Amino acid sequence: MTDPAAGTPGAQAGPAPEVGVGPWEGPWPEGEQWDPELLAHGDRRNVVDAYRYWTMDAIVADLDTRRHGFHVAVENWQHDLNIGSVVRTANAFLAQEVHIVGRRRWNRRGAMVTDRYQHLRHHAGVEEFVAWARAEGLPVIGIDNFPDSRQLETYDLPERCVLVLGQEGPGLSPEMHAAAEVTLSIAQFGSTRSINASAAAAVAMHAWVRRHVFGQPVG
Structure with a gap:
């Protein structure tokens, strides 16, 4: 029945x-x-x-x-569609600012209007972005799985920093990789080489929150 x-x-x-x-x-x-x-x-x-x-x-x-001490940056050389999701997550975790490095235009649909509440800043290129970060005394921390990357899960993220994501596919540019104080990789256990850029951004932001809002030790 x-x-x-x-x-x-x-x-x-x-x-x-x-x-x-x-x-x-x-x-x-x-x-x-x-x-x-x-x-x-x-x-x-x-x-x-x-x-x-x-x-x-x-x-x-x-x-x-009451914004937190971390910033988030995304390289945007090929009109990355993940930027809207990154902005939305940055709003949820209360980032200071989201930085768009490269092309100024990006698809705002994924932000779900949260870009109205989140401070955004554009940088024409890596050199301009890095100069800004150094002037602000903010270490540039790349999120990517390079051979020289250290584990995000065991790295003690500084309270003030910029978490930088490359765009979907190519990841961080060589120029950004070279400029970063350190690059961190996210532990993965399946067959794929990498996870979605917006997902990686969410994991990295949450790692900062666990460390500096909830005081959970790393390692």
Whole structure:
């Protein structure tokens, strides 16, 4: 006998539940962070509940008071489609900035609008990027599986640094590899040579968070 709850093959699914909250109920709150349009019509954005009904500028200003000490950079020589996902993850882990090295244009669809809340900076090339990092006193740490790479899992990431990802396929450019203080590889156990660039970025950022937010020792 068919389970009625399972439905029938080819049956139309119901409408997806709405994200967020509807119009504010009751007297409106006071404060510059509140957005009158959102209070009146509801807030359907992909933001945490603490930021419901806040203006975008107010959210960014609040995030700026507690951003972490790491930056993320991505080389963009061939219009890498992973950059949007990297930006989204950088927002989730509260990176200081995301740096695009190479081509200025990138596909923002994967960022899911998080680029509005995440600081972005463009560098025309590796030399310009490295000069900026040195001026800021930030070590450049490459994430790639070169023969001279050290293990991310056992490396003590500095609190202030720039984690640099190459683009999908070729990985870090020779110029970026040479400029990096160290390159770190992510342990892999299957048959593939490498993992997706955006996945590698997420692993590297989370390694920083484990070390400097939760104080977990490396090794």
